[in-house]
Amino acid sequence: DSGVTQTPKHLITATGQRVTLRCSPRSGDLSVYWYQQSLDQGLQFLIQYYNGEERAKGNILERFSAQQFPDLHSELNLSSLELGDSALYFCASSNHHGGKLFFGEGSRLTVL
């Protein structure tokens, strides 16, 4: 158990819908990262937050947004979903910038 909690574990939805994925980092970790894993793109960095502020941005679509709340949990919002958004979405946390990453178990999103 990494200490990073993600919910939901599985999610099935339809094209055009909006979903929210939630992540609670390890106790004491200030940085939260979101990654997307798909068969064709591999593991792609989406976005990082540190103590509530956005710190790095990767290949995140405009239809996706994220935020980190004062209690340090983070949410990834995916809207206007397309079939190609079906993937495993991972959250990870570390105790500082560039620190050792600990991953949650992921949220598997299926868009039908």
Added chain:
Amino acid sequence: GIQVEQSPPDLILQEGANSTLRCNFSDSVNNLQWFHQNPWGQLINLFYIPSGTKQNGRLSATTVATERYSLLYISSSQTTDSGVYFCAVGGRSGGYNKLIFGAGTRLAVHP
């Protein structure tokens, strides 16, 4: 951005065999980590190793940052070692906190 290449892409071993996985990267890095994704999809951090050598049980890793490569050694492999091994790097050009993952080495250990 930084390019990360892992080799071999696939590896099949008999239980008890040793193996070496390689990660080459295209630019200077100050953050390098190795992960194991087990067959259930969990990503487990094996090493944080931007330089030098570390050992953890049957696993060890070496990063030679000046020559832009890292090696992961697995000794006396067990069936539970099966899964995909990823190398991930971060550097000045992309941001050391933004880890770029390689495509992975898929390892199957047979009894």
